Amino acid sequence: METKIVLARPFSLERQSDQETNYKAPNILRRILSLFKNVRPGSDVSCFKLPPEFNMPKSELQCYAECVYSTALDILSNLNGGKTPLDRLISVVAWTISAVRPLWFGVAPYNPTLGETHHVSKGNLNVLLEQVSHHPPVSALHATDYKENIEIIWCNSFVSKFTGTSVEARVHGKRELKLHNHGETYEMNSPNLLIRIFPIPGNDWVGNVTIRCIETGLVAELSYISQSFFRFGTNQRLIKGKIFDSLSKKILCKIEGHWDSTVTVKNTDNAEVRVIYDAKEVISGLQAPIVKDLESVWPTETVLVWSExxxxxxxxxxxxxxxxxxxxxxxxxxxxxxxxxxxxxxxx
Structure with a gap:
C-alpha cells in the first residue's frame, strides 16, 4: 500500500484557503466548551487528549521547525552582516520576532510521539527536531547554517493551564543562537500562547522575552502585549521593548510595533528610527516542504508517523x-x- 505524505502549509500572514481548513470541526466554539465543561480552573491541560476533529494535519514538531526554516526572506543568514555587536543584536531581535506566527483558533497540532523526528534542509540550512520526552512533553531542536557558520539549539516544554475563560500555554526552555564567526552566543526565551475562549475567541502571544548576548553584555527585552478583554483599542499583536548595556545600564534603543506587520527600532542617541522587521516580507507566501525521496525518509519522521x-x-x-x-x-x-x-x- 502506497504511503501518502501530508505536509501542511506553514503558518503565515495569509488567510488559509477553504481547502486547507476544511477539516475544522463544525460549531467549533460549542465543541470547545463541551471539552472543558468538567475541567477545573487551574488544571494542567498539557496532556489533554483532543478528539481528531480538533487536530490540524501537522505535528507540533513541524510547527517549531517552521519558525526556523520557513521564511520568504532569508533573515537568518543575514545575522552576520551587522558591523557592530549592537547591529547584530538588532538583527537577532528581528529574527526572534519572525519565529512568532499567527495561529488558527479552534484546532491544534498533534502531540509528538516519543522519538518522533522532523528533518528539513533548505539551501545551506539544516534543521532537525526530536521529541525527547513524552511526559512531560519536551522537544529539542538543532539547526545549522554551514555557510554562515550559524548554529541554533533550543529545547521547548509546554505547560498549559485552564483559567476558566482561556488556556495559557507557558513555554519553558532556553534557546541559543550562536554566530560562530563573531564568537557570540545569544540566549533567549519565548513568549507564551494565550488561547482566549471568552468573551471573543482568539489566540495571542503574550509575555516577556529576554535576549542576552553572553560575550558583549548587550540585552534586549521584549514584551508581547495581549489585547484588552473585549479586544478594544489598537494594541492588537503589539510588541514593545528596549536594548541596553547590562554593565552601564544605558538604554541604547527602543523597540515598538506589531509582530504581524512592522517593528521599528529607535536609537536613543540620535533619535533615528528604522524598520527592522516587516512580517509581509518574512512570513508571507510560505509553502510546505517537499519530500524529494520517500525511501530516504526516516521511519520516525513526522510525515510518516502521522500520515494515516x-x-x-x-x-x-x-x-x-x-x-x-x-x-x-x-x-x-x-x-x-x-x-x-x-x-x-x-x-x-
Whole structure:
C-alpha cells in the first residue's frame, strides 16, 4: 500500500484557503466548551487528549521547525552582516520576532510521539527536531547554517493551564543562537500562547522575552502585549521593548510595533528610527516542504508517523481518524513503558 505524505502549509500572514481548513470541526466554539465543561480552573491541560476533529494535519514538531526554516526572506543568514555587536543584536531581535506566527483558533497540532523526528534542509540550512520526552512533553531542536557558520539549539516544554475563560500555554526552555564567526552566543526565551475562549475567541502571544548576548553584555527585552478583554483599542499583536548595556545600564534603543506587520527600532542617541522587521516580507507566501525521496525518509519522521491520521482528517473520515489516533496513543504508551523499564534496569 502506497504511503501518502501530508505536509501542511506553514503558518503565515495569509488567510488559509477553504481547502486547507476544511477539516475544522463544525460549531467549533460549542465543541470547545463541551471539552472543558468538567475541567477545573487551574488544571494542567498539557496532556489533554483532543478528539481528531480538533487536530490540524501537522505535528507540533513541524510547527517549531517552521519558525526556523520557513521564511520568504532569508533573515537568518543575514545575522552576520551587522558591523557592530549592537547591529547584530538588532538583527537577532528581528529574527526572534519572525519565529512568532499567527495561529488558527479552534484546532491544534498533534502531540509528538516519543522519538518522533522532523528533518528539513533548505539551501545551506539544516534543521532537525526530536521529541525527547513524552511526559512531560519536551522537544529539542538543532539547526545549522554551514555557510554562515550559524548554529541554533533550543529545547521547548509546554505547560498549559485552564483559567476558566482561556488556556495559557507557558513555554519553558532556553534557546541559543550562536554566530560562530563573531564568537557570540545569544540566549533567549519565548513568549507564551494565550488561547482566549471568552468573551471573543482568539489566540495571542503574550509575555516577556529576554535576549542576552553572553560575550558583549548587550540585552534586549521584549514584551508581547495581549489585547484588552473585549479586544478594544489598537494594541492588537503589539510588541514593545528596549536594548541596553547590562554593565552601564544605558538604554541604547527602543523597540515598538506589531509582530504581524512592522517593528521599528529607535536609537536613543540620535533619535533615528528604522524598520527592522516587516512580517509581509518574512512570513508571507510560505509553502510546505517537499519530500524529494520517500525511501530516504526516516521511519520516525513526522510525515510518516502521522500520515494515516492526517489523510483521514483531511478527508473528514472521523471514524478512521479516531482509530488512527487510538493506535498512536497505544504506541506512545508502550514506548514510554519500555523506556521506564530500561531506566529501572540501568538503575537511573
Amino acid at each position: 491520521l492526517s489523510e483521514a482528517i483531511l478527508s473528514k473520515d472521523w471514524e478512521k481518524s479516531k482509530r488512527s489516533q487510538e493506535k498512536y496513543r497505544r504506541k506512545t504508551k508502550g514506548a514510554s513503558q519500555r523506556k521506564r523499564i530500561k531506566r529501572r534496569k540501568l538503575g537511573t
